[in-house]
Amino acid sequence: MTYTIEGETGPWEVVIGLEVHAQVTSHAKLFSGAATAFGAEPNSQVSFVDAGFPGMLPVINEACIAQAVRTGLGLNAEIHLWSRFDRKNYFYADLPQGYQISQYAHPIVGKGEVEVTLADGSTKIIGVTRLHLEQDAGKSLHDQHPTKSFIDLNRSGVALMEIVSEPDMRSPEEAGAYLAKLRQIMRYLGTCDGNMDEGSMRADVNVSVRKAGEGFRTRCEVKNVNSIRFVMQAVEAEARRQIEVWESGGTVEQETRLFDTARGVTRSMRSKEDAHDYRYFPDPDLPPLVLEQSWVEQLKASLPELPDQRRARYVAMGLSPYDAHVLTIERETATFFETVAKGRDAKVAANWVTGDFFAALNRLKRDISDPPVTAQHLGELLDLLADKTLSGALAKQVFEAMIETGQAPSVIVEERGLRQVTDTGAIEAAVDAIMAANADKVAEYRGGKEKLFGFFVGQTMKAMAGKGNPALVNEVLKAKLG
Amino acid sequence: MSLDAATVRRVANLARLRLEETEVEKLQAELNGILGWIEQLQQVDTEGVEPMAGGAPVEVKLPWRADAVTDGAQAEKVLANAPDREGDYFGVPKVVE
Numbered sequence A: 001m002t003y004t005i006e007g008e009t010g011p012w013e014v015v016i017g018l019e020v021h022a023q024v025t026s027h028a029k030l031f032s033g034a035a036t037a038f039g040a041e042p043n044s045q046v047s048f049v050d051a052g053f054p055g056m057l058p059v060i061n062e063a064c065i066a067q068a069v070r071t072g073l074g075l076n077a078e079i080h081l082w083s084r085f086d087r088k089n090y091f092y093a094d095l096p097q098g099y100q101i102s103q104y105a106h107p108i109v110g111k112g113e114v115e116v117t118l119a120d121g122s123t124k125i126i127g128v129t130r131l132h133l134e135q136d137a138g139k140s141l142h143d144q145h146p147t148k149s150f151i152d153l154n155r156s157g158v159a160l161m162e163i164v165s166e167p168d169m170r171s172p173e174e175a176g177a178y179l180a181k182l183r184q185i186m187r188y189l190g191t192c193d194g195n196m197d198e199g200s201m202r203a204d205v206n207v208s209v210r211k212a213g214e215g216f217r218t219r220c221e222v223k224n225v226n227s228i229r230f231v232m233q234a235v236e237a238e239a240r241r242q243i244e245v246w247e248s249g250g251t252v253e254q255e256t257r258l259f260d261t262a263r264g265v266t267r268s269m270r271s272k273e274d275a276h277d278y279r280y281f282p283d284p285d286l287p288p289l290v291l292e293q294s295w296v297e298q299l300k301a302s303l304p305e306l307p308d309q310r311r312a313r314y315v316a317m318g319l320s321p322y323d324a325h326v327l328t329i330e331r332e333t334a335t336f337f338e339t340v341a342k343g344r345d346a347k348v349a350a351n352w353v354t355g356d357f358f359a360a361l362n363r364l365k366r367d368i369s370d371p372p373v374t375a376q377h378l379g380e381l382l383d384l385l386a387d388k389t390l391s392g393a394l395a396k397q398v399f400e401a402m403i404e405t406g407q408a409p410s411v412i413v414e415e416r417g418l419r420q421v422t423d424t425g426a427i428e429a430a431v432d433a434i435m436a437a438n439a440d441k442v443a444e445y446r447g448g449k450e451k452l453f454g455f456f457v458g459q460t461m462k463a464m465a466g467k468g469n470p471a472l473v474n475e476v477l478k479a480k481l482g
Numbered sequence B: 001m002s003l004d005a006a007t008v009r010r011v012a013n014l015a016r017l018r019l020e021e022t023e024v025e026k027l028q029a030e031l032n033g034i035l036g037w038i039e040q041l042q043q044v045d046t047e048g049v050e051p052m053a054g055g056a057p058v059e060v061k062l063p064w065r066a067d068a069v070t071d072g073a074q075a076e077k078v079l080a081n082a083p084d085r086e087g088d089y090f091g092v093p094k095v096v097e
Helices: A062-074 A172-189 A228-247 A293-301 A307-316 A321-328 A331-341 A346-364 A375-386 A392-405 A409-416 A424-437 A439-446 A450-463 A470-481 B005-014 B021-041 B075-079
Strands: A004-007 A010-023 A086-089 A099-102 A112-117 A123-135 A139-141 A148-152 A159-165 A201-210 A220-225 A256-260 A265-268 B089-093
Touching (some): A010 A172, A010 A228, A062 A159, A099 A123, A172 A201, A172 A228, A172 A307, A228 A265, A307 A321, A321 A346, A331 A346, A392 A409, A424 A439, A424 A450, A424 A470, A439 A450, A439 A470, A450 A470
Parallel strands (some): A220 A256
Antiparallel strands (some): A004 A010, A086 A099, A112 A123, A123 A159, A139 A148, A201 A220
16 A cells, blocks of 8 residues: 555655665775774874875775675675766865765666565565765764864765665655665675664655656755664655645755754755755776676675575575564574574574563663573573473573573573473372362362363462473373363 | 856855956956867867776776775874864864754
């Protein structure tokens, strides 16, 4: 069903395209040997190239090229063996060169596509127009001084991948799912850490609205949105604003806007159209970037398993599409699951990881990188279930004890005597005692009140401190009650 | 092709150059002269000549560097020429969008 926003004149469709800036994971910058680490002292990771000193020449970092190609391959995109760097000219206090080195006419990666999964389980293909390499700018701090802005050039020159999508998204949910998918792919590939809090991924969101069946109307660009949730909110806020403009008889002007996260509205950012006249031209300091096909093939052969492939493999192992999806969102989760499932029943392992284990993570506010129970221990717990040392109920009890103590399940079972009782003699003795103590109920049961069976099960389990094997308890009770 | 005075002012503005009216006229003439040369160049027969992306010959390859931290850690030198310095930051007139 098409997502629409209801205006005074009826429903409106929303058209969304995203330009995502993803910081390349590398030690050094795109064109200099300065470090890229986050959180360093101001201006401590700046070479003279990054500071735009006269006469300094850029030399490209091969790892950044490889990361762009790997990302392109992960997006099922064409890799361009010939690409070129251009200068994008504009003046801003955090851009010491007076231009950004980018790829305008000839990007390193061309058309590709990603498949996103939506909440209702449906999937959709979102087209990728291109991916190109460019330099990041420095960072401005505006709140340190009443009349000055402070500039830190540590980020200046760090490699970014700009990934441009086709205007293929039609709802805030699709925009959010696309951004999440890009992040997931890059985290699997190790090409961008996807850390949105540290600004490693930012999105410019292009939004327009239209009536069903129309072509595209004028779009506006909401700049620098830095979380998946804010992207979804910005799409809706900007679409509602445009609907109001159209419905009040106005015309939406193409412009750049900012999303005010506190107020949940977008506001105009640049008024002068001149600001968009970047006068691109080929950077005379940099000859074209030429790749060998064999080098690209090597990178392709060394790609790790991607989320879509991994998900398909899990479904083939017998997992539900939903579990397969949830377990592959983060690479660390998938690795955890695979350790638990190795040599064991994959479905049981998936149930425990997505069930009790995820619940524990949520409850304890822990992250998969810092799990309250190790994958090895959880696997051992499944072994104790499989060999019937533990019943399901006892296993849950042991699991809680594992969280508290960090001990191996076998240790907990021994120390606390939680081993399930499968000795038929012991169960028969317990059942006999319960029947003797409840002679009236036994008579009622035999008189036809069959739902009392549950009462006997409960009493027997209680007498055995929960350790009776449920199947055996049932069996013995059935035989004795007749 | 010829540039009008408004285009000269616009180009100057984009390059952050402040021009006096007399300079506009002078630059307009100079720029039109340059554009005339370019037009002349375009008459050269380049059939079969590989396009160049810059001043370097086509066979000049882009050199690649290894991904190693070899530079930076020189805040004092980087900030040495700053007209205004605030701690280890550059100070600039307030720019807020």
